[in-house]
Amino acid sequence: TSGYGRRAGRYLHHGAQKAYWLYALRRDAYRLLSAEFDHPLISARRTTSSPDLNRLDISSLMAAYEEVPDPRDPRGVRHKVPQILCIATLAMLWGASSLFAIGQVAAELPAEALDRLGCRRSPSSGKLVAPEESTIRRLLHDIDAERFDEITNAFIASQVAAGLLGQDQAPEVHLEVMLEEDEISGGAAATTREPQHHTDEDEPPGADTAGNDGHCVADQEARVLLPAVAVDGKTLRGARTDDGRQVHLLSAFTFTEGVTIAQRAMEEKSNEITAFAPMLRPLDLAGVVVSADAMHTQREHARFLVEEKGAHYVAQVKANQPRLLEAAEQAFLGVADAHETYDKGHGRIEHRYYTVVPIHPDLAESLDYPHAQSFVRVYRERCDLADVPIGEPETSYYITDLSGAYASQEALAYYIRGHWGIENRSHYVRDVTYREDLSQVRAGAAPRVMATLRNLATSLLRLVGFNNIAKGRRWVAWDYTRGLTLLGL
Numbered sequence: 001t002s003g004y005g006r007r008a009g010r011y012l013h014h015g016a017q018k019a020y021w022l023y024a025l026r027r028d029a030y031r032l033l034s035a036e037f038d039h040p041l042i043s044a045r046r047t048t049s050s051p052d053l054n055r056l057d058i059s060s061l062m063a064a065y066e067e068v069p070d071p072r073d074p075r076g077v078r079h080k081v082p083q084i085l086c087i088a089t090l091a092m093l094w095g096a097s098s099l100f101a102i103g104q105v106a107a108e109l110p111a112e113a114l115d116r117l118g119c120r121r122s123p124s125s126g127k128l129v130a131p132e133e134s135t136i137r138r139l140l141h142d143i144d145a146e147r148f149d150e151i152t153n154a155f156i157a158s159q160v161a162a163g164l165l166g167q168d169q170a171p172e173v174h175l176e177v178m179l180e181e182d183e184i185s186g187g188a189a190a191t192t193r194e195p196q197h198h199t200d201e202d203e204p205p206g207a208d209t210a211g212n213d214g215h216c217v218a219d220q221e222a223r224v225l226l227p228a229v230a231v232d233g234k235t236l237r238g239a240r241t242d243d244g245r246q247v248h249l250l251s252a253f254t255f256t257e258g259v260t261i262a263q264r265a266m267e268e269k270s271n272e273i274t275a276f277a278p279m280l281r282p283l284d285l286a287g288v289v290v291s292a293d294a295m296h297t298q299r300e301h302a303r304f305l306v307e308e309k310g311a312h313y314v315a316q317v318k319a320n321q322p323r324l325l326e327a328a329e330q331a332f333l334g335v336a337d338a339h340e341t342y343d344k345g346h347g348r349i350e351h352r353y354y355t356v357v358p359i360h361p362d363l364a365e366s367l368d369y370p371h372a373q374s375f376v377r378v379y380r381e382r383c384d385l386a387d388v389p390i391g392e393p394e395t396s397y398y399i400t401d402l403s404g405a406y407a408s409q410e411a412l413a414y415y416i417r418g419h420w421g422i423e424n425r426s427h428y429v430r431d432v433t434y435r436e437d438l439s440q441v442r443a444g445a446a447p448r449v450m451a452t453l454r455n456l457a458t459s460l461l462r463l464v465g466f467n468n469i470a471k472g473r474r475w476v477a478w479d480y481t482r483g484l485t486l487l488g489l
Contacts, residue, residue: 061488062086062118064155071142079131083117084139085148087130090117090483092457095473097435099140099446103133113480116489141444148445149263149452150282156459157261157283160254224405226312228255228289228415230422231280231296233272234430236447237437247447250275251455252283252290253422258467259459260426265448272296277304285311289402291419294318297399303370306401314376314415317397327367328375328397331357337379339409341417348390353379354413358403373403376412429469430454460486 003015024030065082091105107130109117114128122129229252236247250272252262264279266272272295280290289312290305297315305311317324337353344350355377364372376398382390398416400407430436434454441447458469464486466472476483 061089061155064151067151068148069144071144072139078120079135080118081139081143083119084131084136086117086487086489088136088140088453089456090480090487092434092453093460093473093476093483093486094480095477097439099137099441099450100133102136106130106133106136109480113484116484137446140446140449143445143449145265145445145448145452148449149265152452152456153260153262154282156259156456156463159459159463160257160259160261161284224408225411225414226287226289226406228291228418229253229261229283229285230255230419231276231290231292232419232422232427233266234427236439236451247451248272249448249451250279251422251426252280253426255418255421257459258421258425258462260455263452263455273298273301276301280305280309283309285309288312289314289415291315291415293419294320297321297324299368299370302372302401306371312401312406314398314400314402314412314419317375317399324367324369324399325397327363328377328399331359331363331375332377335377337377339413341413344385347385349383349385349387351381351383352413352417354409354416355379356407356409356412358407369399371401372399373401374407374412375399376416378416426455426458429458433470433473434458 003013003017004011005014005016006012026032062082065085068081068085070077070081087106087109088102091102094105096102096105109130111128114130119128119130121127231250231252233248233250236249248266250264250266251260253260262279262283264275266275276292276296276298277300285305287310291314292301294316297317297320302313302315305313317328319325332355335355335357337355339354340351341354342349342351357375357377359367359372359374378396378398380394380396382393384390398412400412400415402412405411430451436451436454439447439450441450457473461469461472461476464472466475476486
């Protein structure tokens with residue numbers, strides 16, 4: 001030990017070593033305790049679960065930060081960019097929501113943490129020193145936010161890809177869906193129950209498959225789900241750029257892992273449409289379904305996804321594409337609803353009815369929408385707990401290039417419903433858990449850099465198994481070594 005002992009209520013240095021005697025309670029105790037990660041004999045006795053850090057390959061995060069350009073004058077630089085960015089990431093994992101809070105975390109880091117972070121030693125005292133809050137603030141103000149975003153999101157995307165190693169192709173999730181009753185005896189269609197309203201504590205929206213009330217048959221029809229990515233924008237309401245404009249960010253979010261793998265800021269006099277392709281171009285989207293709202297129901301986007309990226313699309317159709325909307329409405333005339341799901345929560349029940357209609361080749365040619373194969377109609381009814389309707393029902397239309405087994409009603413219900421995971425599991429977390437909309441960070445690149453750090457912290461926690469980000473932040477804050485481990489240090 002350090003050689004301290006308690007005397008008369010004070011700790012005094014006596015310099016003597018202290019001996020500890022250990023007795024193994026079982027013969028293989030040393031082997032169990034030195035296992036790569038929690039041995040089943042140990043973890044089985046736990047009352048609470050612990051994230052499996054072996055799921056995350058974070059050894060390259062510091063190396064990734066080495067690629068971030070240093071905007072500072074090299075004369076007088078005392079703290080390197082990777083160390084400052086790692087401290088900022090660690091602070092965000094702890095729950096910091098401002099530049100001042102990041103500075104507080106840096107000031108409270110113990111010597112062991114500073115050593116693992118690679119911080120400098122003071123020439124006068126020889127002690128390890130952390131960067132001050134003003135140093136952190138200046139770097140995050142002046143850094144190349146676009147480059148930092150690219151490097152950080154590429155790192156997270158590589159973690160997602162690392163989890164898929166050993167697979168010859170994009171992962172597919174097979175759903176065994178019972179044949180609907182009306183296919184057998186003309187009865188009512190089968191009902192599938194979806195998860196309840198999604199919050200920070202929830203799993204990503206999925207397509208749970210329930211039986212059809214005891215009327216199952218031996219034959220089963222396999223439906224296939226492809227990996228999916230949602231694209232949506234978010235405005236940082238409390239932040240402003242130097243010219244007074246609000247910061248608006250477009251991001252891409254994975255359905256399964258629940259992490260952000262791409263993000264791009266809107267340039268002046270621009271919108272999400274122009275940022276769509278540049279944001280997704282660096283990503284490997286072969287065999288991936290990209291879902292988007294009506295703003296991105298653009299022919300150029302569809303052509304880009306299918307022809308350039310080898311991806312698929314599911315996009316909402318609204319009045320911004322009047323001919324497309326009219327064609328979708330006409331395609332469903334006289335077509336009955338086929339697949340029903342429902343949610344129960346927050347004092348109401350929401351029924352959804354999904355119907356898929358293939359697009360006839362002649363109609364596809366007249367619409368001139370690239371690679372369009374199917375229209376999807378979603379009819380929604382909201383009811384109270386007594387199943388009495390609340391408000392007016394809603395009908396939404398979607399267009400997709402999926403066909404065959406990939407365009408089953410169950411699969412498209414998953415993509416359409418799952419798209420809102422970016423709202424519940426990303427935007428909601430940033431606003432409520434990280435208080436993003438209340439942030440008053442405005443100067444330089446800092447607003448966007450802070451948003452990127454929030455995405456990174458949330459993604460790291462999700463990749464090691466946390467669905468509740470607030471719980472994950474508390475877990476990191478209770479022991480500073482946990483955050484360092486998440487950073488690979």
